[in-house]
Amino acid sequence: MATTLYTVHERGGLEGEVEFVREGFSIWAFFLTFLWLWAHRAWLAGTAVFAALMLLGVGQSVIGIPLYLNMAIQLVISMGVGIFAHDFHRASLTRRGYVETGVSTGSGVEEAEIRYFGKRMAQIEARHSPAPALPA
Helix, strand or coil: CCCEEEEEEEECHHHCEEEEEECCCCHHHHHHHHHHHHHCCCHHHHHHHHHHHHHHHHHHHHHCCCHHHHHHHHHHHHHHHHHHHHHHHHHHHHHCCCEEEEEEEECCHHHHHHHHHHHHHHHHHHHHCCCCCCCC
């Protein structure tokens, strides 16, 4: 299985909330566009995409935009959402008070979580361990 990169976002310190956001193209965002954005609380981007798609529908019926041009524009919008979906998600997390605290890798989000929290626990233990005794 391929290794995936995740950015880690935290809110509320050590006992707070942690979100892992995958890097790369989102096939679900490509197909579901504004619904995916709304589900990930990217309200502004989702509403802009929804409005653009509605304007295309109106443009086709009222102005007479050819069907092939309408479909091509919809495909470009969907590709853009699929490519930038995780960036929209990260921006939404930032607006809600999350701070990007690191990156992690794994074949899935579970493995990335294990690696991240394992490294974090090792850092905490290293800070709280007593200094080594000097030889007499």
